[in-house]
Amino acid sequence: MLPREARALPGRTDPAWAPVIETASGERVGLCFGCGICTGSCPLAPAMDMLPSRLMKAVQLGLKERVLKATAPYLCVGCETCAVRCPNGIDVARVMDAVRQAGLARGGPVPRVDIQRFHQWFLRTVRLFGRAHEGLLSAGFSLQQGRLREDLPTGWALMRHGRLALWPHFIRRRREVRRLFRAIGQRGGR
Amino acid sequence: MGGEKPLALYPGCSLQSTGAAYLASVHETLRALGLRVNELPDWNCCGASSAHFVDPELAVLLPARNLAIAEDLGADVLTACAACHHRLVQAEHELSTSEAMARAAAKQDVAYHGGVRVRHLLSVLDETDLSGRICRPLKGLRVACYYGCLLVRIPRSGGIDDSENPDIMERVLRACGAEVADWQGKTWCCGASLAATAPELAGDLVQRILVQAHRAGADCIATACPLCQLNLDLLQSAAAERSGFDRLLPVVFFTQLTALALGASPRRLGFGKHLVAVRPMMEALAV
Ligand code: SF4
Ligand code: SF4
Numbered sequence: 001m002l003p004r005e006a007r008a009l010p011g012r013t014d015p016a017w018a019p020v021i022e023t024a025s026g027e028r029v030g031l032c033f034g035c036g037i038c039t040g041s042c043p044l045a046p047a048m049d050m051l052p053s054r055l056m057k058a059v060q061l062g063l064k065e066r067v068l069k070a071t072a073p074y075l076c077v078g079c080e081t082c083a084v085r086c087p088n089g090i091d092v093a094r095v096m097d098a099v100r101q102a103g104l105a106r107g108g109p110v111p112r113v114d115i116q117r118f119h120q121w122f123l124r125t126v127r128l129f130g131r132a133h134e135g136l137l138s139a140g141f142s143l144q145q146g147r148l149r150e151d152l153p154t155g156w157a158l159m160r161h162g163r164l165a166l167w168p169h170f171i172r173r174r175r176e177v178r179r180l181f182r183a184i185g186q187r188g189g190r
Numbered sequence: 191m192g193g194e195k196p197l198a199l200y201p202g203c204s205l206q207s208t209g210a211a212y213l214a215s216v217h218e219t220l221r222a223l224g225l226r227v228n229e230l231p232d233w234n235c236c237g238a239s240s241a242h243f244v245d246p247e248l249a250v251l252l253p254a255r256n257l258a259i260a261e262d263l264g265a266d267v268l269t270a271c272a273a274c275h276h277r278l279v280q281a282e283h284e285l286s287t288s289e290a291m292a293r294a295a296a297k298q299d300v301a302y303h304g305g306v307r308v309r310h311l312l313s314v315l316d317e318t319d320l321s322g323r324i325c326r327p328l329k330g331l332r333v334a335c336y337y338g339c340l341l342v343r344i345p346r347s348g349g350i351d352d353s354e355n356p357d358i359m360e361r362v363l364r365a366c367g368a369e370v371a372d373w374q375g376k377t378w379c380c381g382a383s384l385a386a387t388a389p390e391l392a393g394d395l396v397q398r399i400l401v402q403a404h405r406a407g408a409d410c411i412a413t414a415c416p417l418c419q420l421n422l423d424l425l426q427s428a429a430a431e432r433s434g435f436d437r438l439l440p441v442v443f444f445t446q447l448t449a450l451a452l453g454a455s456p457r458r459l460g461f462g463k464h465l466v467a468v469r470p471m472m473e474a475l476a477v
Contacts, residue, residue, distance in 0.1 A: 024246070026288075043379040047391050075388070078239055079339035079379040084353040091345045097242055104244055115387045122240035126252070130234045132203040141386060154424065158208065161463045163420075165207035176299070177234050180251045183298050184244075 013062040021059050025098035031088040032056040038082035038092045048072040052082055052092050059095065073100035074112035117144055127181045130171030135164050197309065198230040198265040200256060202274035209271070209416025211460025215445035216270045216311060218459060222452035223318060227268055230259055236277040239383045247294055253281035254295045258302040266307040268314065272415035276340035278308045283347040310341065310350045312414055315448060316358050320365040325453040327367025331475055333447070334371045334408035335359040336399070338418045339379045353377065359412065359444055366451035375402035382417035396422055397429040403439055410471050412444040419443060423465045440468040450477060
């Protein structure tokens, strides 16, 4: 019997997609035999809408649209527990990366836009200063999400304990860092 | 100190703000050991979890610029932050094994040709003979050594120790006279990168770790990651309330403990920056 993902979307497979993800991730997705060790090891599995081992199967089958809609690659924190345990030596985290990056590169709705925004704010500070600035990142993200009021107590607690540097650290040759961002174009966000 | 090349310290962005106590205690530890290490000049952010979130090339090129600076200096890189260590090791591996990636770096004038070693401070301390240098043994302090993910799980290149049951922090802290707890959870993920976007998930992961540390009778949790430290520190009181713990566990940087044992003044170690008060731990140590 076909896995649930396949049954839910009959005929919507793109067999040419698996090799695309294999090349992008550098991982041999075809080696996965569905043992489920990655899923059993994944700390975020309980919150995922497509378990890591199922996502691997879905990529093998070329269930592109279904996979690109999954929030799992956004919840994946890259902890690599799956990767060090996979009996076939597949770095599942890199497959998660490749799937997410493919979705972001294609444009259109993002399954967890809040998580995307968080990372974009982080990168924005790096592009500006050459180093990340946690203050601007938190304030910017919080404002954009309209949660300044909820997040203020945390910010205040950190400030009180002297843990938020207000002034950013600029590096001298910021131009070199900006150039790296330019090289990847819109993929880095603005 | 292993290897002939000098080491250049890569502190990373967190150590300049939320993890300032880590940087202070790294310096105090190095100083107490008489190790002179300069900061890598003009270093940039390694990209952390965010660069590989959006792009595989950015994830390598940001750390690569730092490797190129170290190569130019003829130095190896010394790391403290677990996340930076992970990204730098990973980038070094990709640049030396993937021609496409090496070309991408060259195209952006990032001149890295290989040969720079990325070493974590724990490995350096593990190779240093600490006996005879401990002037304030951490007697009676029961530490839960917490590694989290990034330090021990770097597929392909390998983490600083075994990925399932690492022991390197235990060895270092035992040499400082501390007692180490045998506990589950030392390599469990704390979910720090989701703390802002899915706090309920991060809260669950933190709680899971704390439950194990309490079960093992730990007096404190020691970490080598500024993100883990912040996450466990910040989310602890809520987790404790849910679990009904009768006390909170201070979450310290392992370098705060090594610096203390090596005789550094506690006033220079940033203990005032902790959200969970470290005073009970210090009183037990009679510092
Ligand atoms: S652990 Fe490896 S082989 Fe097993 S299901 Fe996951 S990816 Fe497939
Ligand atoms: S790297 Fe991602 S998929 Fe793998 S165990 Fe961690 S959170 Fe789960």
